Amino acid sequence: MSIPLGVRAHAGTVALLAVLAAVACLLVSGLPRTMQASYDEALRRSLATAGVARTDLVVTGAPALPAGEMHSRAEFEAAGRRWRGLIPAALRPLVAPGGHISAKTFRTPADGTGDIREFVNLGWLSDADRRVTWVRGRAPGAPSSMRYMGSAIPVIEVGIAEEAEARMGLRVGQMRLLGASVSTAVRIVGVYRAANPADPAWGHDADMLHVTRVVPMDGPEELHTTTLMSDAGLAALSDRTRTLTYRWILPLDPWGANALDAPGIPPAVADFHRQVDVQGDGTISYRLVSGLPQLIDAFMTALSAAQTVLYLVLGGLFAVALGVIALAVRLLTDRLERTLALARARGAALWQVVAAGAGLTALTVVPAALAGYGLSFLPAGPALPIVHIGPAVVVVAAVAFAGTRVALAHRAPLRERRADLAAVRPSARRVTVEALVVVLALAGAYALRARGPSGTAQQDPYLLLIPVALTLAAALITLRCHPYPLRLVVRLAAKGRSAVPFLGLARAARQRFTGALPVLILLPALSLSVFAAVIHEGITTTQLLASWQKVGAPIKVTSIEDIPADVIERVRRAPGVDEVALALTGRAQIPDTGEQPYTVAVQLDAWRRVTEGAPITPPALSGATSALLSPALGQRGAFDLTWLSEAPVNGRGVIDSVPGFYSSGQFILLPWEVLPWPAANTLLIKGDIAPAELARLVPSATVETQAAALRDIQADPLTATVRTTMVVVTVALGAYALVAIVMSLVAGAEGxxxxxxxxxxxxxxxxxxxxLVLLELLPVVLITAPVGVALGMILPAALGPGVDVSVFAGGLPVTGHAPGLLTPLALAAGLALCALAGSYAHATLTRRRNLDAALRVGGE
Known part of the structure; x- marks a missing residue:
């Protein structure tokens, strides 16, 4: 047989197979690349937004003896080069050049303190010349000395931040004595500000820009600031009171990170930590400080959840795509059957016949697979092994299926068989294997639910196999059970007056080709597409709920101090404001136990009007002294609460969270009427008013909106990837289901x-x-579609806690999985319309056929 001649003779079937192979290779190679690129983007964004204080590698040194002290820039820089030389290979791409070094004292008391204790720490920055701008005075110079209490002590020239000048009364020209036993003095010679306040490096040195206020439980209020000295001041910087710390900042480059290498980062940091530890001696000790491992672990947990869900649906998509390709290959080999049978009868060897069928399939599939593989490189992303392996699997599976089927069909010359007869009774071995698959799938689903989440950030192969097993089990059960109701319907149709229902249903019962393979394609396609739609809708719904839980109202205005009554009134009268609920938050105390829960008092009736139509409902409280307590406080009856004033409170139950305020720890919800006088530091607003206008009306407040919170949740790259992939997979599987129906129609077209x-x-x-055509197709659609849709709706509950997508829904658990009717109805309607259109088109085409041909021998 000439392969090019076969291509021309069956151009339509060859083109269909080529398109299916190209699309399958594009999906199996392109989607993983896009997904991996989004994983990298999510990791980089999470590291970039976490703050340098958590991501950078910080080597700290604490001198224990004078011999361990460093008094020159050269010593610090030499140590910095040593740290960079010790960085493990896995971390080097993440560590950016540059960084800086600092030397600081902490809790250094200054003289002259009264009711407020002042601590003036000494500080040095290796890159101060580019990070600060001197606004008054001059930059510090070399230190000097002075006599104090009969001893010579160093006098170090320092500069102070503008905030320290304003809040602590420090002035240029002022001298302060430092240390509990006065070991050093400082002379203030200048005032500076940050040259670029947005410079991330200030995340490590915020104490040099701002004054920190500390209120100890058993002491007076404290104010802390860190001054800035010159390189020459290092010569006089010593650790006589053991409060001196050196720090080498090795900055992290978030854009050098990728998700594939992320699992190796925590072990590399641990290795670096061990190498830093052993560098110390008896004079100085070193240690590594970094929050990078915790950030990576949190990201890997979210990534594992994303990969689990996406691999479930992508694996199903790939299996369905291979099934549709097998259906197309079977259609092609059926078209070649007479030609190959004639060649076999004329003396062709079996290998020649097999080579002809497999060669034609390879000639069709290989170029199409290469085209799909090439198109998959259009989206950005790394080339994972699946990108290369997937197209090869498609080609091998298609060619192997074609060769095997031809070999089985033509192993003996002139082997006659009837395609319209009922299938033979399955063997006991086959029934046993199918029953074993069903039992193992059900047992696996039960074990998965009983076990719960795997508790690791690694992929769980057990979880990935269970949905496939459940789908296969459902398909096998459907295949074995569907002939029985169909035979009953055929018997009922045989008693009718019209022969059309009987003929159509009888052909459906006898057509082996439109039975097993289409069911094995349709059922997973429908079930996985519905599963993807259910998960997508569950995430979307929970994201909305999470945004309301976070803000508690369409708009929330939170002030650091009580909002005056006239300001509240201006907000009420502002254009676009429909309703305002007042709330007051603070820390209260339960005298009997000493507990200090967070407390919120809200105008509950007004709050309900503010949240009308929202997915949250404020709780109801009866009585001005009623209260709802967090689970951490537990059930309580009457107790006293000290907040603004002491008042009796009656516990009326437990509440898991107060939307917009508290969701963990110890907290109490009270009605606003419990307050001894009207006060509010939070406004819950319903209306259409710009946040900037509210910020202008309440200058001391921050403004949050539910819409912005929802955008923030949805803007996460991992979340966007999961939602987008779910939509793509739903559409692709729905399209494959329609293709399976069309090919089932085409397969029996000749007969x-x-x-x-x-x-x-x-x-x-x-x-x-x-x-007649429609009734022949209906059993496949009417039996498979409900089973597939039902299985897709059951799968999320069957997988149970193994599929945790809460990380994509604002941290709230995605429960219920209540899908809308849109997706199931759309899929069912699409299949029905496809069947109707196919039956109409097929009947129209057969009408053009010359009826004389039907009376010839063989129907030709």
Whole structure:
């Protein structure tokens, strides 16, 4: 047989197979690349937004003896080069050049303190010349000395931040004595500000820009600031009171990170930590400080959840794509059957016949696979092994299926068989294997629910296999059970007056080709597409709920101090404000136990009006002294609460969270009427008013909106990837289901055309012909579609806690998985329309056939 001649003779089937192979290779290679690129983007964004104080590698040194002290820039820089030389290879791409070094004292008391204790720490920055701008005075110079209490002590020239000048009363020209036993003095010679306040490096040195206020439980209020000295001041910086710390900042480059290498980062940091530890001696000790491992672990947990869900649906998509390709290959080999049978009868060897069928398939699939593989490189992303392996699997599977089927069909010359007869009874071995698959799938689903989440950030192969097993089990059960109701319907149709229902349903019962393979394709396609739609809708719904839980109202205005009554009134009268609920938050105390829970008092009736139509409902409280307590406080009866004033409170139950305020720890919800006088530091607003206008009306407040909170949740790259992939997979699987229906129609077209043409000679009308085709297709759609849709809706609950997508829904658990009717109805309607359109088109085409051909021998 000439392969090019076979291509020309069956151009339509060859083109269909080529398109299916190209699309499958594009999906299996392109989607993983896009997903991995989004994983990298999510990791980089999470590291970039976490703050340098958590991501950078910070080597700290604490001198224990004078011999361990460093008094020159050269010593610090030499140590910095040593740290960079010790960085493990896995961390080097993440460590950016540059960084800086600092030397600081902490809790250094200054003289002259009264009711407020002042601590003036000494500080040095290796890159101060580019990070600060001197606004008054001058930059510090070399230190000097002075006599104090009969001893010589160093006098170090320092500069102070503008905030320290304003809040602590420090002035240029002022001298302060430092240390509990006065070991050093400082002379203030200048005032500076940050040259670029947005410079991330200030995340390590915020104490040099701002004054820190500390209120100890058993002491007076404290104010802390850190001054800035010159390189020359290092010569006089010593650790006589053991409060001196050196720090080498090795900055992290977030854009050098990728998700594939992320699992190796925590072990590399631990290795670096061990190497830093052993560098110390008896004079100085070193240690590594970094929050990078915790950030990576949190990211890997979210990534594992994303990969689990996406691998579930992508694995199903790939399996369905291979099934549809197998259906197309079977259609092609059926078209070649007569030609190959004739060649076999004329003496062709079996290997020649197999080579002809497999060669034609390879000639079709290989170029299409290469085209799909090439198109997959259009989206950005790393080339994972699946990108290269997937197209090869498609080609090998298609060619192997074609060769195997041809070999089985033509292993003996002139082997006659009837394609319209009922299938033979399955062997006991086959029934046993199918029953074993069903039992293992059900047992696996039960074990997965009983076990719960795997508790690791690694992929769980057990979890990935269970959905496939459940889908296969459902398909096998459907295949074994669907003939029984179909035979009953055929018997009922046989008693009717019209022959069309009986003929159509009888052909459906006898067509082996439109039975097993289409069901094995349709059922997973429908179930996984519904599963993806259910998960997508569950995430979307929970994201909305999480945004309301975070803000508690369409708009929330929170002030650091009580909002005056006239300001509240201006907000009420502002254009666009429909409703305002007042709330007061603070820390209260339970005298009997000493507990200090967070407390919020809200105008509950007004709050309900503010949240009308929202997915949250404020709780109801009866009585001015009623209260709801957090689970951490537990059930309580009457107790006293000290907040603004002491008042009796009656516990009325437990509440898991107060939307917009508290969701963990110890907290109490009270009605606003419990307050001894009207006060509010939080406004819950319903209306259409710009946040900037509210910020202008309440200058001391921050403004949050539910819409912005929802955007923040949805803006996460991992979340966007999961939602987008779910939509793509749903559409692709729905399309594959339709293709399976069309190919089932095309597969029996020849025999069906011959039958309809013969029946036309007996008076079959066009309308009856369309009904005949439709009734032949209906069993596949009517039996498989409900099972597939039902399985897709059950899968999220069957997988139970193994599929945790809360990280994509603002941290709230995605429970219920209540899907809307849109997706199931759309899929069912699409299949029905496809069946109707196919039956109409097929009946129309057969009408053009010459009826004389139906009376010839063989129907030709």
């Amino acid at each position: 069906r055309t011959r039958t309809i043409s013969l029946l036309r000679t007996l008076g079959l009308s066009d309308r009856q012909a369309r009904w």
